[in-house]
Amino acid sequence: MKKILVSLMVLSVVFALGSSASAETTHSTQELIDTLQAQIVQLQTQIESLMKAQAELRAKAIEITGTIKLIRSLREGMTGDDIKALQAVLAKYPDIYPEGLISGYFGKATLRAVKRFQERENLPIVGLVGPLTLKKLEKELEKDPIIHEDDTEQGHGAKRPCAIVPSGHLIAPGWLRKMNGVRPVVPECQKLPPGITQKLGLPSATTTPDTTAPVISGLSATNITSASAHIVWSTNENATGKVWYGTTNPVVATSTTPMVSSANLTTSHDFELTGLTASTTYYFVVESKDAANNTATSAGQSFETIP
Numbered sequence: 001m002k003k004i005l006v007s008l009m010v011l012s013v014v015f016a017l018g019s020s021a022s023a024e025t026t027h028s029t030q031e032l033i034d035t036l037q038a039q040i041v042q043l044q045t046q047i048e049s050l051m052k053a054q055a056e057l058r059a060k061a062i063e064i065t066g067t068i069k070l071i072r073s074l075r076e077g078m079t080g081d082d083i084k085a086l087q088a089v090l091a092k093y094p095d096i097y098p099e100g101l102i103s104g105y106f107g108k109a110t111l112r113a114v115k116r117f118q119e120r121e122n123l124p125i126v127g128l129v130g131p132l133t134l135k136k137l138e139k140e141l142e143k144d145p146i147i148h149e150d151d152t153e154q155g156h157g158a159k160r161p162c163a164i165v166p167s168g169h170l171i172a173p174g175w176l177r178k179m180n181g182v183r184p185v186v187p188e189c190q191k192l193p194p195g196i197t198q199k200l201g202l203p204s205a206t207t208t209p210d211t212t213a214p215v216i217s218g219l220s221a222t223n224i225t226s227a228s229a230h231i232v233w234s235t236n237e238n239a240t241g242k243v244w245y246g247t248t249n250p251v252v253a254t255s256t257t258p259m260v261s262s263a264n265l266t267t268s269h270d271f272e273l274t275g276l277t278a279s280t281t282y283y284f285v286v287e288s289k290d291a292a293n294n295t296a297t298s299a300g301q302s303f304e305t306i307p
Contacts, residue, residue: 074129100264210292214239221303226278238265239288249283
């Protein structure tokens with residue numbers, strides 16, 4: 001009997017010790033989970049702070065470029081915020097840069113615009129933005145400064161350049177005669193005085209709001225080569241244009257998705273996609289937005305580059 005009692009006491013002690021160890025293990029696991037959750041929250045806060053700091057640095061860099069003393073020579077194939085500023089200056093003149101793309105990439109359209117600008121200014125027509133062309137561009141910037149508006153597509157405080165057109169140039173007879181009657185393009189970021197708006201017959205603040213989105217038609221990919229293609233379409237009213245593209249279907253519009261755009265309001269849209277890979281299927285979606293910010297987005301389409 002004593003042996004049985006001793007055995008029962010031993011079993012009770014073992015069971016008690018096991019229960020205690022299990023409780024301690026559960027408690028330790030919960031503490032570890034709580035610690036990891038706290039570290040995740042801390043990391044998220046640090047990431048948000050880092051993204052905010054990076055956005056502020058980007059905005060500051062663009063601001064400095066926008067005050068622009070275009071300090072480097074610019075040529076085809078280059079990219080950067082100074083290319084955006086160059087494109088913003090050229091986009092004021094539809095006869096010089098009808099595409100009006102503010103992409104930050106010095107492509108064929110920008111090359112043609114630079115040559116037209118050089119021809120107008122009686123400079124050597126070389127397509128390279130060197131010291132002589134830079135000097136002329138700096139005068140343009142002094143006359144028509146660049147401001148920076150929020151770039152909602154890029155997000156995180158990103159900015160994009162916008163060249164302000166002197167409102168008097170839109171109605172001054174002498175200036176219009178000098179430019180053969182061609183008015184500069186007024187960017188979306190510019191608000192014209194009511195008097196100028198009335199003289200130009202543009203919609204005023206009292207006009208019935210436009211709530212109808214543009215209608216996109218004739219969307220297609222043309223002039224396809226092994227490394228480039230043109231995306232063209234029409235809208236039934238003046239509207240901006242934007243193309244997102246990539247090799248993944250469907251195309252999702254994010255800050256990392258390749259994209260080209262123009263803030264110019266027009267009914268004919270033609271965007272050149274460059275730097276493509278041969279024998280590759282590309283998918284694309286386009287967007288057009290009218291002056292009232294009504295937006296139309298196309299269905300996804302695709303094309304294949306040639307070998």
